[in-house]
Amino acid sequence: MQIEVRNLNKSFGDFHAVRNVSFNVEKGHLIGLLGPSGGGKTSILRMLAGLESPSSGDIVFEGKRVNELPPQERGIGFVFQNYALFKHMTVFDNVAFGLKVKKQAKERIRARVMELIELTGLKGFEHRYPHQLSGGQRQRVAFARALAPEPQLLLLDEPFAAIDAKIRQELRSWLKDMIERLGITSIFVTHDQDEAIEVADEIMIISKGRLEQKGTPWDIYKNPQTQFVASFIGESxxxxxxxxxxxxxxxxxxxxxxxxxxxxxxxxxxxxxxxxxxxxxxxxxxxxxxxxxxxxxxxxxxxxxxxxxxxxxxxxxxxxxxxxxxxxxxxxxxxxxxxxxxxxxxxxxxxxxx
Amino acid sequence: MKKLWIPLTYVVFLVLLIAPLIKIFTGAWANGWGGFIEAVARPQSLHALWMTFLITIIVTVINTLFGVMLALYLVRADWLGRRMKQLLNSVVDLPFAVSPVIGGLMIVLLLGPNTVLGAFFEDAGFKVVYAMPGMIIATLFVTFPLMVREVMPVLQEIGAQQEEAASTLGAYSWYTFWHVTWPSIRWGVIYGIVLTVARCMGEFGAVLVVSGNIINKTQTATTLVYQDVENFNVIAANSLALILAAVSVGLLLLMEWAKKRKEVH
Missing domain, CATH: 2.40.50.140 (Nucleic acid-binding proteins)
Incomplete structure (x- = not known):
């Protein structure tokens, strides 16, 4: 999905969380929103998902303004920081949720869920509950659940934050491969520059609600356009x-x-x-x-x-x-x-x- | 010290909780099985038990419905300002702080036959005070915080993320409530229902003020016990009290079980 964001603003009371952010995302690209914690990255992601409504500005998907569209209608998949799995449902039911909502036929749901469970390497775990899974497995369930209704845009909020360092490395490359293979436009939020540099096609640096710079990781490293970007990327x-x-x-x-x-x-x-x-x-x-x-x-x-x-x-x-x-x-x-x-x-x- | 405190705790427990129960039990059986049956089978006893039963059912249904809804709004609604939420949140506890008798009195003062509202309803052929509706309102007033206070912490603990996840997967609020929220809060709701039922059956002060305690009309089981004691009809009072106590103990056992279930999902 091609995305355009124009002059996006968001205030929570007196706190100006997002200030005049504009950017474009091309179809099939994997974008990393990088910046310090509390900088407004998650607010931007939540506005794209429709979980938060912008104070002003436009969000345009495929040339159509979606500001007033509820999250249910936006055709997005969202992976939450703590996965937000339905804890009283098995892995199978979690992944099937988005399909059951759409009242698809039972056999079709079954086929699609099993396909995703296979794809995410969760075969054999489909009858487990979330609390019986490891962090990495939960992350994959969240990923499979978000992908099940075939969204046009995948949004990931700190997808690796809750996973220990060793497995994080594996999951990063796994996720990058997976997204590349599916060709789905994706935006993920992270505060970890290594993660952004390694995974993203393009990085957007966000600080204090402002978009500081957008570009490929190499571009940003080589030609930082603001002091913040220069000091945030790499050591200095x-x-x-x-x-x-x-x-x-x-x-x-x-x-x-x-x-x-x-x-x-x-x-x-x-x-x-x-x-x-x-x-x-x-x-x-x-x-x-x-x-x-x-x-x-x-x-x-x-x-x-x-x-x-x-x-x-x-x-x-x-x-x-x-x-x-x-x-x-x-x-x-x-x-x-x-x-x-x-x-x-x-x-x-x-x-x-x- | 420990040697002193443990027996003392048992003594307090026995004197305050167990001794009255035993007294009720022996009192009801003072004239044997026949006396118990005779006391309970009086028309005013049957009517009073029926009133208590009706009030309990109606109040529990209303309280469950609105209690869960208010808990949802207080925890989840963004359109409710933070200050408004704080205000509502503290008002919810009002019935805990105000004596039930005063609660009942407020209803009489607001809806009694001499007031504007009361007169209006009476003209419309709908008697509120000294009738069933007033008793239901009074019991609702007293039981209102129970459900809200049970459900709110559960909602706060589970957070909004599962519901948000459901919305990004295409589910609207009704579907989300039944498939995502409800399974998480249901044991809290059951716990709230048990507390509400117990309170409904035991409510005395507010109902006494509002009902006027008219025999065979607006008398509930508790107010009849009160009247029987006044009339030195000790066996009847004990018999009715035994029935109320037995149901309450049964409910409390159910509550213990619900509490255990609440922790597992």
Whole structure:
């Protein structure tokens, strides 16, 4: 289903939960609504479902305004954060609910439910009650139940929040495969950036009720358009006066400008490890943390504390050690503008051509 | 300390609850089986028991219906403002706080034959006070919080999400109520019904004020017991009391069972 949202607003009393949000979703796309908790993501999802009515603005499905349409008529499937399974019904009856409401023939219901139970890998569990299932199984029941009436749009509210980390990983890829296979337009809400980046075709970053940026995960990572997006996606440190860092002296031309530097923009190591030593400067290792697959290094450069990663394959650094630091680029921003600045000294001053 | 408290608790329990029951039992049997039958078979006894039975049935049906509806509105309705909900929520408890006699008096003052409303109904050939309708209203007043207070916490606990899920699956409110909400609240409702029935049968103060206690007309079982005691007809009073007590004990046992069921779904 093709979706268009125009100038959507929602207030709960004095609290302005959603502010002037507009976006389009193309048919078959998988969209992630990403942002901090309490930022209005769930309100947007609930308005799309018709569970909440907008204070102003339009919601358009396939060119038709649906603001006044109740949830029953919107042709959507909704997966709730805590699944909201009917606890007094078996898995079979849960999945069959949407079909029984439509008064379909018994055999057809049975065939469709068994098809979905097979699809979601719940075969053998159809006579269990929700409280006899694990978290992952419940999530799949919720998914099968939402899909049973063949909705045109699938909405998922924090679908993985209540599942433990290991199974979450499996379910993510399972869900992505499943949605791709069915080709159903889907929107899911999450506060976990890894989840959004991994699962979604496109991400919408929502903060304080505003849509900050919409784009592919790579786009958003590479070209964050607001300071919030830059600091929310990936890890980063804010540097008050970037002109003090080597290679960024030009930054003095823009007063009142701060910089945001991601760990992956920074390299640390012995001087001999760098191709262009002149672009590096001295720093002191403050702390190192083992991150499972790499080291996280806190390094002091002048008055700034920077964070970066270091491969486990390289020599281990020690706290207090003098190291060389190369800052590849920084994301500069001020009140009105934001842009990316590359390290000016990175171009080899004396290139040797062979 | 413990050695003192345990027997003391038993003594209080015996004196307050068991001793009166035994007294009622022996009192009713003072003249043997015949005395009991004779007391219960009096026309005013049969009429009073019939009145109590009728009031109980009617009040329980009305109270169940509106109690469940009010609980649903108080918990679920978004169109009811938060302040309005708070106000209604506290008004629901009013009958707990007000003495039943005063409740009955309010009805007399509002609907009695000398009032505008009462006169209007009387002209229309519909007697409210000192008649069945007034007694039903009085009993409704007294029992009203019971159902609401039983169902509301259950509704709050299960939350609105299952109902919302049903709505996204295409079910409208009636279907959702019977297939999703009802299975979750039914034991709470049954518990509420048991409490309402017990209260209806035992109600005395409000009914006494409103009914005028007219023998063979507006007399209920409890008010007849009162009258029999006044007339030193102790065997009759005990016999009727025994019937009321037996039904109540049966109901309370049913309630215990319902309470257990409430926890499983």
């Amino acid at each position: 440190t804010i540097v008050e006066d970037v002109s003090k860092l080597k290679g960024f002296a030009n930054a003095t031309s823009w007063p009142d400008t701060k910089a945001l530097i991601r760990p992956e923009y920074i390299e640390v190591g012995r001087l001999s490890e760098f191709r262009i030593p002149s672009a590096t400067e001295r720093g002191r290792v403050k702390h190192i943390h083992f991150r499972g697959s790499e080291w996280l290094v806190e390094v002091e450069v002048g008055s700034n504390l920077l964070i970066t990663y270091r491969s486990l394959e390289k020599d281990i650094l020690h706290p207090g050690e003098e190291v060389s630091v190369l800052v590849h680029r920084a994301y500069l921003f001020n009140e009105s503008d934001s842009w990316i600045m590359e390290n000016a000294l990175k171009e080899d001053p004396m290139p040797i051509h062979i």
